[in-house]
Amino acid sequence: MALIEVQGLTKAFRTYKKQPGFKGALRGLFHRKYEQTLAVKDVNFTVEEGELVGFLGPNGAGKTTTLKMLSGLLYPTSGSARVLGYVPWERDDGYRRQFALLLGQKNQLWWDLPARESLELNSKIYGIEEKLFQRTVDELTELLNVKDKLNVMVRELSLGERMKMELIAALLHQPKVLFLDEPTIGLDVVSQKTVREFLRNHNATKKTTILLTSHYMADIQELCQRVIIIDKGTIFFDGRLSEILDRFADSKLVTISCGAAANCQNADLSKYGEVLERASDSIKLKVKRDRVISVCKALLDDLPVTDIDIQEVPIEDVIRQIFAR
Template sequence: MIQVKGLTKAFRTYKKQPGFGGAIKGLFNRKYEQTFAVKDVNFSVEEGELVGFLGPNGAGKTTTLKMLAGLLYPTTGSAQVLGYVPWQRDDGYRRQFALLLGQKNQLWWDLPALESLELNARIYGISRESLQKTVDEMTSLLDVKDKLNVMVRELSLGERMKMELIASLLHKPKVLYLDEPTIGLDVISQKTVREFLREYNAKQKTTILLTSHYMADIQELCKRVIIIDHGTIFFDGKLSEIIDRFADSKLITIQCEGGKQSPSEHLQKYGQVLEQNATEIKLKVKRERVIAVCKALLDELPVSDIDIQEVPIEDVIRQIFAR
C-alpha cells in the first residue's frame, strides 16, 4: 500500500550573522547551510495496517507525511502509495487519501460544521444520501451530532478535532495520514477519538499512519511502530519489541508486613530505589538481576506481596529519544 525507498528532504536555509552589521553583510555575501529534515528513509506499510510513526520534535515525522501526501517534493528517493507517486498529485490519488494535521484547520472557520462537510462532499462528488449516512454514523460515534449547526470557531478544541476527522473521512479514503490528531484534547476526547479510529480501521481496513506524542494513542492503536530521529529510521517493528530491545530494567514492588523495612541506603545495593514508605518499596532492577534480587528480598524482609512489571513504554521511548 505504501512503499518508501531512500526518501530524503533537504532544506537550504540562510544563516544570518547577528546584528545590523550582519544584515548588511548578508546583502552582499549570504551564507547558506543545508539541513536534512528526512534522510534516506525506507519502509513499507501493508493494506489495513495501523502504524505508529514516532520521534522527538524535529525528527522528520511531519515532513515525511507531507511528502507522502504530495505537499512536498523530495530531494532524492522514491515513494509509491496505492500505485501513485504522491508528489505528481494525480487526481486518482488525491481522491483516495486524507491528511489530518492536528494543528491545521481544513473546516471553514465562520461556517457551521455541517456546511463545511457539505462543501467537502461536493468537492469529492459524494451524493447527499451517502453524505447524510456517513455524517449520522460518525457524529454518533464521536458524540458531536448536536454540534453540526454550530460555527466552527465556536466549537471547543475537542469538538473541532472530531469534526476535522469526519471531514477527512467523508470520501472513505484508503490511506489516512494522521499527524497529532489528539493534541490538546482532554482525556475523555482522546479516548473517544482512539476508540473511533480503532473501530474505523477494523471496519473499513483503511491504512493509517499515525504520529502522536501521547503514548496512550500508540499503545492502544498500533501493534507496529516506526521510530525516526534526525530524519533517519531508528527502529521499525512491533511495539512489544521496543521493551525487549531497549528496556534493560524491570520494576519490583514489595509489600511488607508490620512496616519492617531496611533503610534506603541498604536497598540501593539491589537497584534504584524509586519509592519507599511504611509498607511499600519500589525498586528499578537490571533485568538479569531480577530473580536474584527477589530471592534476597524475600529472605531479608517480611514480604506479604511482590509484583514485577516492565518499565512503562513511555519511559522507554523517552530514554530512546534522550540518546
C-alpha cells in the same frame, strides 16, 4: 505488494540564515548564507493494507515532513515512495481520491462557515453524492459525539469539536489510506479517548490503513501494535511496540511488601537495585533485567517479604529515555 512503500526517502530544506544586526541584514541582501536541514534521511519502510502504524519521534524528528511527502505536499530531495501504487508527489487525481491527511496543528476547514457547510464544501470538492454525504456525516457525528455542533461556526468550535470535524472532513471520501498527524493534540482525556476508540473501530471495520503520529503514548499504546521511531530524520526502530521493552528497557520494577515493616525500612537495599519508592508497607526497586531473578531470590532470603511483584518499566518512560539520548 505493500500498500505504502518508502525507499531512501530524503528531504533537505534549504533555509536562509540571517546574520545578526543591521549590517548583517544588509550583507545578507547580497551574500545570502544558506543552511541545509536534513529533515528526513534515507527513510525506508513498508506498510501493509489495514495496518495501523504509530510514527513516533521527538520534536523536529521528521514525522510531519515524511507525511507531507507521502501526501504529495512536498517533493523529496531524493528517494522514492509509492502509496496504493501512486507516486504521491505526482498528484494524480486517482490518488487524491483515495487518501487523506489530517494535520492536527493546522485548521483545514473553512473558518467562517458553520461546520456542516464547511463539510459540504469538502464533499463538493470530491464530488461526493449528496445522499452518501448525509449518511456519512450522520454516522460520524453520532460516533464522535458532535451531532449538535453541525450548525456552529467552525471558528466557534472548541479545539476538540473542531478536531472531530476535521476528522469527519478527512473521511468524507472514504479514503483507503489515512495520514494522521497528531489528531488528538490538545484534546481533553475524554475527547482523546473518543477519537482513539473511533479510530480503532474505523481501522477494524473499514480496513483503512493508518499512519499516525502522536506525542501521547496512550494513543500509541491503545492503537498501534507496530511503531516506527524516527529521530533526526533517521529511522532507528521499526517493529512491535512490545519489542521496545525488550530492546531498550534495561530494567524491571520489583515491588516487595514486608511483614515486619521495620526490618525492611531500615535495611540497606542499594545492593539489590535503585530504590524508587519507600512506603510504610512496600518498597519499589528498579532492578537490571539480567539480575531480576537473583535479586528476587536474595530479597526473599534476606527480608520478611510477604509479597513480590515484577513489572515492566512503563513504555512511556522507556520512550522518553530513548528520546533523551
